[in-house]
Amino acid sequence: MRIFSGIQPTNQLHIGNYLGAIKQWVQLQKDNECIYCIVDLHALTIPYDPKTLQQKIKETSIAIMAAGIDPEKSIIFVQSQVKEHAELGWLFNTITPIGELERMTQYKDKSKKFKENINAGLLDYPVLQTADVLLYKGEAVPVGKDQEQHIELMRTLARKFNQKFGQTFKEPASMILKEGAKIMSLVDPKKKMSKSDEAKSCIFLFDSPEDITKKIMSATTDSGKEVKYNLTKKPGISNLLMIYSLLSGKTTQDLEKEFVGKNYGEFKKSLAQVVVQYLEPFRRKQKELMTREVYVQEILKQGQHKAQVIAQETMREVREKMGLI
Numbered sequence: 616m617r618i619f620s621g622i623q624p625t626n627q628l629h630i631g632n633y634l635g636a637i638k639q640w641v642q643l644q645k646d647n648e649c650i651y652c653i654v655d656l657h658a659l660t661i662p663y664d665p666k667t668l669q670q671k672i673k674e675t676s677i678a679i680m681a682a683g684i685d686p687e688k689s690i691i692f693v694q695s696q697v698k699e700h701a702e703l704g705w706l707f708n709t710i711t712p713i714g715e716l717e718r719m720t721q722y723k724d725k726s727k728k729f730k731e732n733i734n735a736g737l738l739d740y741p742v743l744q745t746a747d748v749l750l751y752k753g754e755a756v757p758v759g760k761d762q763e764q765h766i767e768l769m770r771t772l773a774r775k776f777n778q779k780f781g782q783t784f785k786e787p788a789s790m791i792l793k794e795g796a797k798i799m800s801l802v803d804p805k806k807k808m809s810k811s812d813e814a815k816s817c818i819f820l821f822d823s824p825e826d827i828t829k830k831i832m833s834a835t836t837d838s839g840k841e842v843k844y845n846l847t848k849k850p851g852i853s854n855l856l857m858i859y860s861l862l863s864g865k866t867t868q869d870l871e872k873e874f875v876g877k878n879y880g881e882f883k884k885s886l887a888q889v890v891v892q893y894l895e896p897f898r899r900k901q902k903e904l905m906t907r908e909v910y911v912q913e914i915l916k917q918g919q920h921k922a923q924v925i926a927q928e929t930m931r932e933v934r935e936k937m938g939l940i
């Protein structure tokens with residue numbers, strides 16, 4: 616199967632990005648043709664500093680490799696280096712009803728969060744995302760729960776294009792995990808963990824052991840004392856239990872049993888150890904890759920070339936079908 620997914624070079628990666636998306640990416644690269652993209656064009660839709668963008672692209676590329684993406688198995692590349700993304704995005708604009716875009720939850724959320732910068736790119740974001748996947752005729756898209764609506768739009772646009780211009784694209788399926796698809800903020804467990812929120816609400820993949828411990832120990836918990844999984848009554852503890860479960864391989868029921876009679880503090884201390892230990896190899900690999908700039912640039916260049924070959928082939932077909940050649 617051909618798999619496509621992307622990540623924005625907006626901030627450091629957190630454990631939500633990992634458990635919802637990247638962990639799946641790593642698994643999938645064993646038996647599939649995987650294409651993973653650093654989506655810098657998407658990142659321009661929220662306020663950013665042009666002076667640090669290249670650094671962030673490099674850090675994000677290193678981060679996904681440190682978390683297990685193997686450049687020997689997967690294509691890793693930067694979106695803006697393959698011009699066809701923007702071109703296909705424009706062409707898809709012409710078949711996208713504005714109403715579909717205006718009802719997107721992410722657009723509504725981001726318009727509230729960045730009131731001074733409600734740009735057309737923010738509205739158009741899911742159209743470019745559709746172009747990302749269909750340019751490679753991606754069949755499945757591993758993402759977190761927050762992207763479900765965008766994948767649904769991709770399916771709609773693929774169908775529309777096929778109806779108008781003849782069978783060209785398969786409708787890509789979303790791959791959203793049953794567990795881990797929505798990791799919540801440590802500060803407000805009713806909100807999802809988000810890169811653009813305050814640092815103490817996120818466990819970043821390369822946080823120091825001290826920071827990880829501090830953040831977990833001060834994570835918002837719920838009234839009562841019992842370590843029990845109950846999303847409505849105990850959203851804070853349930854979120855921490857989910858993280859614990861996904862990183863340790865134990866079920867939340869097993870963990871509840873393990874922590875019977877123990878308080879939140881003891882549970883959090885144990886979770887901090889699990890997280891620190893799990894992320895240890897990630898920190899090590901990241902440090903190593905940070906010193907190998909030329910190697911990382913080479914991976915991205917090779918990724919660009921491989922991606923371009925596929926993208927150009929699709930564009931030839933699309934231009935022909937749309938009457939552009």
Ligand code: TYM
Pocket residue numbers: 619620621622623624631632633634635636654657743744745747748756757758759760761762795796797798799807808809
């Ligand atoms: P980004 O960078 O915002 O998020 C990257 C991935 O992390 C997932 N994610 C989460 N999963 C679980 N819990 C969380 N708290 C959490 N926060 C984020 C996201 O669902 C995503 O899978 N729009 C995409 C980028 C993109 C893309 C694409 C993805 C652009 N083009 C084409 C797939 C296919 C995004 O949200 O990036």
